[in-house]
Amino acid sequence: MEKFFEKLDSSLRNNSIIKMTLSKPVSKNSELRNIYVKPILLKNNKMYQFTYRYERRDETKNFDATQTMEQVRGLVPEMFQNVSLFTLMEDVTLLVSKKGKPTLMCKKVQENREQDFSHDHEKLRLIDPTNPWWHLLGLTTRDGKVTADMQHKYKQICKYVEIVDGVMRQTKFDDDIHIADMGAGKGYLTFALYEYLTTHYDKKIVMEGVEIRPELVAKINNIIDTCNITRSDAIHCIANGTIRFIEGSIESYKPSKLDVLIALHACDTATDDAILKGIRNNAKLIICAPCCHKQIRREMERSGKTDAITRYGIFLERQAVMITDAIRALVLEYCGYKTQVMEFIEIDNTPKNVLLVGRKTDKLVDKEAVAAQIKALMEQYGIEEHYLWRNLWRNSANGL
Numbered sequence: 001m002e003k004f005f006e007k008l009d010s011s012l013r014n015n016s017i018i019k020m021t022l023s024k025p026v027s028k029n030s031e032l033r034n035i036y037v038k039p040i041l042l043k044n045n046k047m048y049q050f051t052y053r054y055e056r057r058d059e060t061k062n063f064d065a066t067q068t069m070e071q072v073r074g075l076v077p078e079m080f081q082n083v084s085l086f087t088l089m090e091d092v093t094l095l096v097s098k099k100g101k102p103t104l105m106c107k108k109v110q111e112n113r114e115q116d117f118s119h120d121h122e123k124l125r126l127i128d129p130t131n132p133w134w135h136l137l138g139l140t141t142r143d144g145k146v147t148a149d150m151q152h153k154y155k156q157i158c159k160y161v162e163i164v165d166g167v168m169r170q171t172k173f174d175d176d177i178h179i180a181d182m183g184a185g186k187g188y189l190t191f192a193l194y195e196y197l198t199t200h201y202d203k204k205i206v207m208e209g210v211e212i213r214p215e216l217v218a219k220i221n222n223i224i225d226t227c228n229i230t231r232s233d234a235i236h237c238i239a240n241g242t243i244r245f246i247e248g249s250i251e252s253y254k255p256s257k258l259d260v261l262i263a264l265h266a267c268d269t270a271t272d273d274a275i276l277k278g279i280r281n282n283a284k285l286i287i288c289a290p291c292c293h294k295q296i297r298r299e300m301e302r303s304g305k306t307d308a309i310t311r312y313g314i315f316l317e318r319q320a321v322m323i324t325d326a327i328r329a330l331v332l333e334y335c336g337y338k339t340q341v342m343e344f345i346e347i348d349n350t351p352k353n354v355l356l357v358g359r360k361t362d363k364l365v366d367k368e369a370v371a372a373q374i375k376a377l378m379e380q381y382g383i384e385e386h387y388l389w390r391n392l393w394r395n396s397a398n399g400l
């Protein structure tokens with residue numbers, strides 16, 4: 001075991017770590033599945049980014065070399081039985097048996113390796129701001145630089161695209177992938193995802209943005225025409241698909257096919273309409289970052305039922321957000337979606353940074369148990385009606 005720590009210590013000292021994974025939790029009930037460590041540069045200081053991968057979320061923390069050593073010493077072998085350490089010179093694997101017996105394997109590296117110090121922030125450059133639509137959409141200057149006041153939006157959509165890409169890569173699709181962006185607004189996310197997928201996927205992408213404000217829809221469709229995005233002879237063509245904006249409510253939208261449904265900050269119950277649209281059209285993926293949460297807050301205020309937490313206005317507001325989204329997640333589970341709730345971007349970018357990710361599965365769901373959880377939550381907070389849960393049952397005998 002000490003031999004392993006010596007190797008870790010020397011690779012920290014000579015800055016040769018490429019990556020390291022701590023896996024195989026000692027406790028079978030551990031929610032923390034593994035920890036992924038990589039070197040990063042933070043304000044020109046070498047640091048190590050620890051990504052703690054839990055069952056339903058990831059958390060990251062940065063440590064310097066000394067702290068990294070302390071962290072790993074605290075975690076191995078008490079919490080994790082396996083460590084894989086990849087350095088510029090060798091691959092080191094530590095396996096600790098159930099009885100605590102360590103085995104160390106080392107393999108010299110033959111090829112030339114490089115380290116990647118890019119912080120997650122830098123990986124966000126998934127779209128090319130010099131494409132002409134970005135200027136026309138108001139994200140960039142004429143020469144393709146993201147304007148100061150649009151930096152946060154740019155980061156937000158890049159992060160969203162990164163997450164959608166990650167989830168899509170684990171999903172099987174036909175040769176044409178139909179995606180709908182609900183409450184598309186000015187179309188930033190719609191364009192970003194379309195640009196990314198058409199340049200990174202070998203499939204036809206059919207993208208539709210649904211937006212209730214006619215002036216926005218007209219403007220954006222005009223930009224699509226001006227840039228000739230889908231005309232194969234155009235200079236900036238990204239023709240491996242189609243993109244168009246549809247004027248109308250999410251509720252009235254009738255897709256010919258729907259594989260992936262996305263919604264970024266669709267106001268209040270528009271997120272519920274979006275989720276329901278995805279469920280009803282059997283979307284493989286439903287990925288929403290909700291916004292506002294007024295409906296449930298009103299319900300909670302109306303009931304006058306408060307507890308030690310919700311008697312404080314600010315907590316009532318926060319609790320309303322959590323309950324709204326928890327019930328949304330449960331509704332997705334009820335409808336056969338394996339659901340994750342995660343933060344998709346730092347809170348200083350937007351406080352509305354929760355992302356609901358639902359993947360359709362074939363697994364049988366204990367609907368009664370899920371419905372009971374929804375009912376219990378609603379009762380606890382005096383909620384008579386959750387918009388999505390109610391509408392799931394509208395015109396439907398079995399809630400589907």
Ligand SMILES: C[S@@+](CC[C@H](N)C(=O)[O-])C[C@H]1O[C@@H](n2cnc3c(N)ncnc32)[C@H](O)[C@@H]1O
Pocket residue numbers: 182183184185186187188189210211212213248249250251263264265266267270273291
């Ligand atoms: C906060 S904006 C977000 C826009 C965009 N998704 C983004 O993040 O940049 C919400 C958008 O949803 C649209 N919207 C709200 N309710 C809608 C509904 N029921 N049907 C269609 N669009 C809706 C609004 O007009 C607005 O443009």
